[in-house]
Amino acid sequence: MPLKAKCKxxxxxxxxxxxxxxxxxxxxxxxxxxxxxxxxxxGKVELKLAEDIGEDWGE
Amino acid sequence: MPDVTxxxxxxxxxxxxxxxxxxxxxxxxxxxxxxxxxRELTNFNxxxxxxxxxxxxxxxxYRGLYYSAILENYGYTVINSFITSLLCGNKxxxxxxxxxxxxxxxxxxxxxxxxxxxxxxxxxxYPAVIKPIVGSWGRMIAKINDKEQAESILETREMLTDxxxxxxxxQEYVKRPPRDIRGIVVNGKVVTAIYxxxxxxxxxxxxxxxxxxxxxxxxxxxxxxxxxxSNVVNAKIVGVDAMETDNGYVIHELNNNLxxxxxxxxxxxxIAKEIMAFVKELVKN
Numbered sequence: 001m002p003l004k005a006k007c008k009x010x011x012x013x014x015x016x017x018x019x020x021x022x023x024x025x026x027x028x029x030x031x032x033x034x035x036x037x038x039x040x041x042x043g044k045v046e047l048k049l050a051e052d053i054g055e056d057w058g059e
Numbered sequence: 060m061p062d063v064t065x066x067x068x069x070x071x072x073x074x075x076x077x078x079x080x081x082x083x084x085x086x087x088x089x090x091x092x093x094x095x096x097x098r099e100l101t102n103f104n105x106x107x108x109x110x111x112x113x114x115x116x117x118x119x120x121y122r123g124l125y126y127s128a129i130l131e132n133y134g135y136t137v138i139n140s141f142i143t144s145l146l147c148g149n150k151x152x153x154x155x156x157x158x159x160x161x162x163x164x165x166x167x168x169x170x171x172x173x174x175x176x177x178x179x180x181x182x183x184x185y186p187a188v189i190k191p192i193v194g195s196w197g198r199m200i201a202k203i204n205d206k207e208q209a210e211s212i213l214e215t216r217e218m219l220t221d222x223x224x225x226x227x228x229x230q231e232y233v234k235r236p237p238r239d240i241r242g243i244v245v246n247g248k249v250v251t252a253i254y255x256x257x258x259x260x261x262x263x264x265x266x267x268x269x270x271x272x273x274x275x276x277x278x279x280x281x282x283x284x285x286x287x288x289s290n291v292v293n294a295k296i297v298g299v300d301a302m303e304t305d306n307g308y309v310i311h312e313l314n315n316n317l318x319x320x321x322x323x324x325x326x327x328x329x330i331a332k333e334i335m336a337f338v339k340e341l342v343k344n
Contacts, residue, residue: 019075021070021075021090023067023068023070023074023090023092024075025069025070036069050069054118054119055194055198055221056119056120056121056193056194056195057118057195058118058195058196058267058318059195059196059298059315059317
């Protein structure tokens with residue numbers, strides 16, 4: 001069973017891929033809100049809202 | 060202590076790929092999110108959780124730049140180095156160095172007021188190109204087709220609060236096919252190269268803007284130029300951007316914060332493995 005988290009915005013289930021790592025971004029499949037994975041421990045995943053794209057991001 | 064530490068702030072496909080390929084090569088790698096690890100600037104005791112070799116992979120230019128400065132002062136080897144990130148991350152400094160070292164690059168001016176910027180654009184002729192000196196993904200790069208556009212773009216830039224927006228980097232518009240060339244140079248070797256075709260509704264070729272990648276085999280002349288350009292800024296892992304003109308190639312940008320997902324998809328070249336094989340060499344030494 002893949003790990004799941006609830007979207008704080010719309011309540012939809014966000015599936016966490018098996019190979020996900022802290023620092024990775026997951027999106028709510030319903031409303032598109034992006035979350036950053038804070039930790040994955042003992043079958044529990046902690047998410048926080050992802051940062052907005054910064055002016056100095058990327059190449 | 061691990062062999063290699065990857066520092067990041069957002070874990071993208073690239074960082075995971077580097078981690079996996081490094082593991083395949085037998086490297087013990089850990090990853091540190093710079094957002095959650097503050098550093099003391101007045102004490103240089105090394106942190107046992109950081110390896111001697113650090114691969115800098117933050118998505119934010121400034122986070123990567125300053126974290127590199129700190130870790131280098133602690134005595135770590137950071138790839139790319141602070142000075143490489145500083146030089147590549149600033150188009151004004153990159154252009155100066157390319158030109159100074161005899162690498163063909165588009166004719167470019169810096170202007171320090173709106174009035175003198177207008178004069179420079181008039182002198183260069185239309186269309187001209189204006190770019191922020193620090194910027195990425197092609198954002199706020201504008202092709203200026205006439206004086207009216209020039210005035211409105213410069214007026215907008217004057218209103219922005221970031222003082223760097225009032226340093227005007229103005230470049231000739233280079234006549235080229237609807238594409239440019241991205242070479243990926245790792246430790247002085249071009250590991251792969253792609254055309255980046257501009258999308259139908261944009262003149263910029265950035266993959267992040269919808270540019271399409273296609274593998275190419277570059278000729279010896281361009282290969283030599285790309286390697287020379289990477290050496291000018293002492294970049295160990297760098298994306299070198301070139302354009303084809305009627306008078307030969309010009310190099311217009313060096314990207315220390317290399318994104319290579321698009322190039323990997325277009326070429327199948329295992330860029331992450333090439334990078335980690337180089338990093339492994341550093342660990343051995």
